Amino acid sequence: MSEKIGIAIIGCGTVGGATARLLTDDIAYINKRSGLNLELTAVVDRDPAPLEKAGLSTTLFEPEFQKVLDNEEIKIVVELVGGLTIAKQFIEKSLKAGKHVVTANKALLAHYGKELFALARKNGASIGFEASCGGGIPIIKALTDGLLANRIDAFFGIVNGTCNYILTQMTEKGQSYREALKRAQEKGLAEADPTLDVNGMDSAHKLAIMSSLSYGEHVDLDTLSVEGIDNLEGMDIQMSRELGYVVKLLAAARKTDEGLDLFVAPCFISNDHPLARVSGPFNAISVYGHAVGHTMYYGRGAGGFPTASAVAADVLALAMGVTQKAFESLNFWPDLTPEAVLIDREKSVNRYYLRLVTDDKPGVVARITTLLSQKGISISSMIQRETLEPVTVVITTHEANEGDIASVLEALETLPEIREKPICLRIMEEHSENIG
Amino acid sequence: MSEKIGIAIIGCGTVGGATARLLTDDIAYINKRSGLNLELTAVVDRDPAPLEKAGLSTTLFEPEFQKVLDNEEIKIVVELVGGLTIAKQFIEKSLKAGKHVVTANKALLAHYGKELFALARKNGASIGFEASCGGGIPIIKALTDGLLANRIDAFFGIVNGTCNYILTQMTEKGQSYREALKRAQEKGLAEADPTLDVNGMDSAHKLAIMSSLSYGEHVDLDTLSVEGIDNLEGMDIQMSRELGYVVKLLAAARKTDEGLDLFVAPCFISNDHPLARVSGPFNAISVYGHAVGHTMYYGRGAGGFPTASAVAADVLALAMGVTQKAFESLNFWPDLTPEAVLIDREKSVNRYYLRLVTDDKPGVVARITTLLSQKGISISSMIQRETLEPVTVVITTHEANEGDIASVLEALETLPEIREKPICLRIMEEHSENIG
Numbered sequence: 067m068s069e070k071i072g073i074a075i076i077g078c079g080t081v082g083g084a085t086a087r088l089l090t091d092d093i094a095y096i097n098k099r100s101g102l103n104l105e106l107t108a109v110v111d112r113d114p115a116p117l118e119k120a121g122l123s124t125t126l127f128e129p130e131f132q133k134v135l136d137n138e139e140i141k142i143v144v145e146l147v148g149g150l151t152i153a154k155q156f157i158e159k160s161l162k163a164g165k166h167v168v169t170a171n172k173a174l175l176a177h178y179g180k181e182l183f184a185l186a187r188k189n190g191a192s193i194g195f196e197a198s199c200g201g202g203i204p205i206i207k208a209l210t211d212g213l214l215a216n217r218i219d220a221f222f223g224i225v226n227g228t229c230n231y232i233l234t235q236m237t238e239k240g241q242s243y244r245e246a247l248k249r250a251q252e253k254g255l256a257e258a259d260p261t262l263d264v265n266g267m268d269s270a271h272k273l274a275i276m277s278s279l280s281y282g283e284h285v286d287l288d289t290l291s292v293e294g295i296d297n298l299e300g301m302d303i304q305m306s307r308e309l310g311y312v313v314k315l316l317a318a319a320r321k322t323d324e325g326l327d328l329f330v331a332p333c334f335i336s337n338d339h340p341l342a343r344v345s346g347p348f349n350a351i352s353v354y355g356h357a358v359g360h361t362m363y364y365g366r367g368a369g370g371f372p373t374a375s376a377v378a379a380d381v382l383a384l385a386m387g388v389t390q391k392a393f394e395s396l397n398f399w400p401d402l403t404p405e406a407v408l409i410d411r412e413k414s415v416n417r418y419y420l421r422l423v424t425d426d427k428p429g430v431v432a433r434i435t436t437l438l439s440q441k442g443i444s445i446s447s448m449i450q451r452e453t454l455e456p457v458t459v460v461i462t463t464h465e466a467n468e469g470d471i472a473s474v475l476e477a478l479e480t481l482p483e484i485r486e487k488p489i490c491l492r493i494m495e496e497h498s499e500n501i502g
Numbered sequence: 503m504s505e506k507i508g509i510a511i512i513g514c515g516t517v518g519g520a521t522a523r524l525l526t527d528d529i530a531y532i533n534k535r536s537g538l539n540l541e542l543t544a545v546v547d548r549d550p551a552p553l554e555k556a557g558l559s560t561t562l563f564e565p566e567f568q569k570v571l572d573n574e575e576i577k578i579v580v581e582l583v584g585g586l587t588i589a590k591q592f593i594e595k596s597l598k599a600g601k602h603v604v605t606a607n608k609a610l611l612a613h614y615g616k617e618l619f620a621l622a623r624k625n626g627a628s629i630g631f632e633a634s635c636g637g638g639i640p641i642i643k644a645l646t647d648g649l650l651a652n653r654i655d656a657f658f659g660i661v662n663g664t665c666n667y668i669l670t671q672m673t674e675k676g677q678s679y680r681e682a683l684k685r686a687q688e689k690g691l692a693e694a695d696p697t698l699d700v701n702g703m704d705s706a707h708k709l710a711i712m713s714s715l716s717y718g719e720h721v722d723l724d725t726l727s728v729e730g731i732d733n734l735e736g737m738d739i740q741m742s743r744e745l746g747y748v749v750k751l752l753a754a755a756r757k758t759d760e761g762l763d764l765f766v767a768p769c770f771i772s773n774d775h776p777l778a779r780v781s782g783p784f785n786a787i788s789v790y791g792h793a794v795g796h797t798m799y800y801g802r803g804a805g806g807f808p809t810a811s812a813v814a815a816d817v818l819a820l821a822m823g824v825t826q827k828a829f830e831s832l833n834f835w836p837d838l839t840p841e842a843v844l845i846d847r848e849k850s851v852n853r854y855y856l857r858l859v860t861d862d863k864p865g866v867v868a869r870i871t872t873l874l875s876q877k878g879i880s881i882s883s884m885i886q887r888e889t890l891e892p893v894t895v896v897i898t899t900h901e902a903n904e905g906d907i908a909s910v911l912e913a914l915e916t917l918p919e920i921r922e923k924p925i926c927l928r929i930m931e932e933h934s935e936n937i938g
Contacts, residue, residue: 088651088793092653099650099832100650100831202797203797204644204649204797211640212640214815214819215524215532215811215814215817215818217531282535340776344776350798355638356807357520357524357810357811358801359807360801362798362799363798364797364800365798366795366797371794371795376794378651379648379649382651386828387827388647388824392824397534398535501805501807
């Protein structure tokens with residue numbers, strides 16, 4: 067029998083509790099399958115109540131983290147506390163004690179990945195973070211292993227289950243953003259304070275992590291263009307359906323000759339794209355490699371057991387020594403990468419959806435279309451509804467750059483006939499595969 | 503700089519040529535990204551013409567395989583010859599020489615996986631076979647790594663691009679099987695002799711490989727229930743659409759208390775299931791784990807560069823030593839697994855679609871439905887079209903076992919009013935996730 071490998075879990079919340087259950091209830095199966103001799107040694111939390119709630123034996127309860135550090139049998143520390151403060155201390159102390167770390171903490175990695183990976187390397191330890199992006203979906207493994215020989219042309223991910231659930235409710239049930247958010251909270255799919263989810267920052271953390279791995283360049287969170295779903299109106303969801311699209315919050319990355327084009331924003335995506343069908347709390351990431359073409363990875367992006375599946379996979383890969391081999395060899399871990407070169411946002415090219423609320427006066431449409439044509443922006447489709455005043459004009463454009471669209475929007479706002487701030491959303495085209 | 507690792511490719515066909523191109527054109531990128539020092543040393547084929555055709559330097563051409571075996575710099579041999587005879591010899595000789603092997607040869611692995619893995623183990627070598635299932639999709643890695651802590655409740659895969667292209671043509675263009683096959687051949691998506699693809703055997707090879715990894719039991723090809731698409735009629739495709747389904751050739755596996763339920767067959771699958779949207783030459787595999795729930799992996803299942811992407815990932819994982827760690831530790835490689843216990847086919851439970859062509863006489867429908875109810879088979883929906891004789895009766899059932907359905911079909915055939923052999927296809931329901 068192989069050497070016993072002790073594991074400690076810090077934080078017995080939803081994911082911590084499920085991970086602890088998986089590593090106790092199923093440990094015989096897992097050890098048989100993996101040929102390892104894993105044992106969950108300790109679950110660290112303030113008091114034993116969360117262990118009881120998770121259905122765990124309180125003999126696992128350990129209030130003193132120092133005891134974990136001192137226990138030489140514990141080789142792997144699983145940080146599931148979350149946040150940027152004590153979680154960071156737990157990880158740093160574990161790495162300094164030469165213990166490997168597994169974490170699901172995307173915020174921490176997006177902010178401090180560089181220094182944490184450097185610290186791991188210095189102490190001969192490794193970090194597993196599969197659970198940080200896409201919950202149970204093995205997307206980190208896909209980027210760092212399965213697609214390793216590819217240049218990643220682009221990836222588009224639905225990486226926040228809360229937002230996707232809200233958007234699905236708005237789309238399928240015609241609910242307003244407020245109604246859908248309330249429903250998500252009732253179902254436990256949104257936090258009481260959902261800010262980080264709905265404002266796009268959680269998706270931005272994941273975008274930063276996945277971009278760094280895909281392009282071997284360190285992406286600074288502060289440089290990202292991030293827009294959430296908190297200002298979305300039901301009207302635009304409705305229009306997307308009429309036009310053959312759905313609205314999804316995307317974390318998007320494209321490699322261009324002028325730098326990486328990275329953003330988080332609610333986007334129109336064609337009904338024909340596989341991402342359009344990803345509904346409710348599910349996540350999915352489409353990755354376009356220069357050899358493999360379009361691949362997509364789909365699954366539950368959050369929740370106790372789905373996330374525990376990814377955490378446990380990391381634990382196993384560390385216990386086998388697989389992660390260490392990749393950590394030693396590959397050159398794109400956060401501590402090794404230069405700063406990313408990002409495209410000037412004004413040069414980012416997309417198609418756009420515009421919705422304008424105007425007076426019903428002669429010449430309005432002519433004025434709008436003239437403004438667009440002066441900026442060289444070509445119209446793909448236009449709808450003006452026979453309706454009561456005010457009139458709604460919806461325009462989809464051919465490809466244009468963000469700088470030109472921004473100046474058109476600015477000019478439109480000054481027109482006296484325009485009643486409200488114009489709405490503008492990106493339309494994500496199917497990315498061409500360019501295989502070979 | 504790390505030690506030079508030489509690679510030899512045997513067979514310069516579509517995949518061999520693309521792999522050689524990827525490992526020459528992009529070798530600087532790949533080595534930089536991976537921190538390795540890989541070099542494509544030789545491409546073995548009968549004559550240099552295929553190298554020229556692939557745009558490769560003929561200095562790589564090596565007609566004598568023995569020279570590959572004798573070259574100590576070559577650590578990894580990539581077998582892309584295909585078939586069961588000389589491919590096996592190449593692999594055996596390579597393993598005996600202590601060289602690692604990468605192969606895309608599903609037929610060979612499905613037939614001889616057990617002995618080849620045993621030979622590898624005996625000689626301290628490993629085998630990479632990501633490209634054997636799902637082309638460029640990293641599905642083998644998902645099963646053996648990302649989902650390692652899961653019990654796999656079930657998986658359903660569209661794993662043959664030729665069949666999926668044909669079915670998509672039949673569905674979207676209303677083509678007959680013959681027309682769609684011809685079109686696939688013209689587009690290079692079907693071989694001149696498409697037998698192994700369209701009769702389901704290629705999918706069966708992949709089912710055997712994926713089941714063995716998922717369940718840690720060796721699946722004997724000869725024990726599988728395999729049905730192809732070569733007898734499918736346009737009428738049934740049409741009916742599937744009317745009923746809210748699409749027809750897909752599925753390689754399906756479910757764990758039941760009475761053994762593994764494995765089959766390859768054209769099935770009805772609900773429009774709402776993500777697999778229903780997988781069209782043309784694309785492949786996808788839905789995997790249901792007890793912790794992770796439903797995950798899906800999507801991409802190109804064939805073609806030179808997409809398959810080369812998977813081959814190159816295997817080469818890299820071997821060069822880093824990642825594969826070896828998993829090969830040494832995990833207990834479900836083909837040489838280590840006991841024979842699978844399969845469910846008695848009669849006990850396999852599914853929903854079914856039945857199409858009957860009958861005389862237009864009073865009492866026919868009553869007789870059919872009585873037969874079904876006598877076997878305890880409950881009808882979910884029934885359509886009888888107002889049409890000229892003969893009459894078409896379409897029935898979908900609730901869950902029933904294959905034994906009962908088989909005896910109903912037998913009884914139906916003896917009814918004098920039934921004009922043609924009844925058509926019966928499985929309806930695959932969304933598999934319940936049972937998370938936790």
